[in-house]
Amino acid sequence: MFHFSVVMPVYNRRENLYLSLCALDRAMEHYQEPIELVVTDDGSEDNPLGVMFEFRDRFSMQYRWQPHAGYRASMVYNKGCAIAQGHNYLLLGSDILIEPTSLVHLKNLSMANPHAIIAGRYDWMLPMTIRPYDVYHHWEQIVAGTLPPAQYGAQPAGIIGTDPRYIASPQLFEQGVPQTEYATLLFADLTLFPKSIYQALGGFDEKMVGHGGQDCELSIRAQAAGYPVIFTNLVHGFHVYHPRDQVANKATLESNIRYMAAKHNLSAYGLSIWEYNGDIGISRKEQIPAHYRILGEHND
Numbered sequence: 001m002f003h004f005s006v007v008m009p010v011y012n013r014r015e016n017l018y019l020s021l022c023a024l025d026r027a028m029e030h031y032q033e034p035i036e037l038v039v040t041d042d043g044s045e046d047n048p049l050g051v052m053f054e055f056r057d058r059f060s061m062q063y064r065w066q067p068h069a070g071y072r073a074s075m076v077y078n079k080g081c082a083i084a085q086g087h088n089y090l091l092l093g094s095d096i097l098i099e100p101t102s103l104v105h106l107k108n109l110s111m112a113n114p115h116a117i118i119a120g121r122y123d124w125m126l127p128m129t130i131r132p133y134d135v136y137h138h139w140e141q142i143v144a145g146t147l148p149p150a151q152y153g154a155q156p157a158g159i160i161g162t163d164p165r166y167i168a169s170p171q172l173f174e175q176g177v178p179q180t181e182y183a184t185l186l187f188a189d190l191t192l193f194p195k196s197i198y199q200a201l202g203g204f205d206e207k208m209v210g211h212g213g214q215d216c217e218l219s220i221r222a223q224a225a226g227y228p229v230i231f232t233n234l235v236h237g238f239h240v241y242h243p244r245d246q247v248a249n250k251a252t253l254e255s256n257i258r259y260m261a262a263k264h265n266l267s268a269y270g271l272s273i274w275e276y277n278g279d280i281g282i283s284r285k286e287q288i289p290a291h292y293r294i295l296g297e298h299n300d
Helices: 014-031 048-055 073-083 102-112 132-137 139-144 164-168 170-175 195-201 214-224 246-263
Strands: 004-010 036-041 060-065 088-092 096-098 117-125 159-161 190-194 229-239
Touching: 004 014, 004 073, 004 102, 014 036, 014 048, 014 096, 014 102, 014 132, 036 048, 036 073, 048 060, 060 073, 073 088, 073 214, 088 195, 096 117, 102 117, 102 190, 102 229, 132 139, 164 170, 170 229, 190 195, 190 229, 195 214, 214 246
Parallel strands: 004 036, 004 088, 036 060, 117 229
Antiparallel strands: 088 190, 096 229, 117 159, 117 190
């Protein structure tokens, strides 16, 4: 049995998937234990299997494909977890590059806290051309923004954004102890769920489709059930830039936020639902002054 099953959804991100698997492969140089990789494909047309075959000797792999019918992150994560064999599900985005030592720290934290969810830090990279060779040999230059200028084009170098949870409460990530107060702040694309917790919560709500919010909704249920979460800098990922249809994304995010507002009493969890590049038209009585707000910018 695997300690980790890495569950990774994908849709037409062949190049990002390749880089993400390179980063995972490099992390295996430090971890050196078998892991399972479960890739759930929401109808890609760019042959992600061709990328996966290059790593068939490094991971135990499972692959599932379903016809594309709009962005369905909840469904593809749930499908992956349903067939995963590990004791823990590492939900990892197919556009996330993890730090080389992340798996080691994740294993140590989960062994010491077997009944806790573990949330890693999640930053964003500016547009840049990252080669697989760079992941293995120029990692420090990637995260420091010191790759050759030609690989950035006309863009400035560096990191485009720091995890907003870390900005708001850096001590939350530095203490590394289980807590429940901030359990509503899980990002799906770099979070470890013990299998028992994920199953007890029922996984993601598949009524939420399109861009954004499914991880926030699952987080609300995690906090309501009192499951502890460890936030840690030691598990660190970087989102690879890729263009997105933000107009369409905003529309589906608004719908999902309204769905969450109807499903949950958000004020009980200290959450506001109105902020996403400005007011999205939800009535004032629903706007809850809070330390944290549900933000959509971290979702793809």
